[in-house]
Amino acid sequence: MATSYLRVLDLARVQCRIFSHNFNPERLRLGNKVLRQRLRGPILATWYPKKTVSFRDLQNTYEPLGLTTFDEAEDDREESIQIAKLRGKGRPKKKRTAAGKDPSCSTAFVLGV
Structure with a gap:
């Protein structure tokens, strides 16, 4: 059955x-x-380790209280940038032309009119 x-x-x-x-x-x-x-x-x-407190975190914590901190690594970086600028090795200056005044961007310049 x-x-x-x-x-x-x-x-x-x-x-x-x-x-x-x-x-x-x-x-x-x-x-x-x-x-x-x-x-x-x-x-x-939990693959990556937990983030530890950095010097920048301490600076941001004490900055509103008016306390200043000294970061030696940042100071060295700024000093090396100044030395490079004095030697002419810094980043180039920005171009200071008005938006409509640059002749190379003109359509008449491109067309040769």
Whole structure:
């Protein structure tokens, strides 16, 4: 004697409830295999070490209070920039022409009129 299809579905539903599975009689691809896996977020979040306090953070903290701090690395950088400028090795100066006054940007110059 064959069991009815509805009885088999009821048995499958109870079995899924007992073993904490999803009941899917149509056998659709629901992505349950991926959803059952452990979450990777916490592992990826701890990949890089935690950020430590930098000197710039301390400067920003004490600046509103009117306290000044001295950053030797920043001072050395500014000094090397000044020395490079004196030797002519600094960045070039910006071009100081008005927007409509540059003859090379004119359409008459490009067309040769």
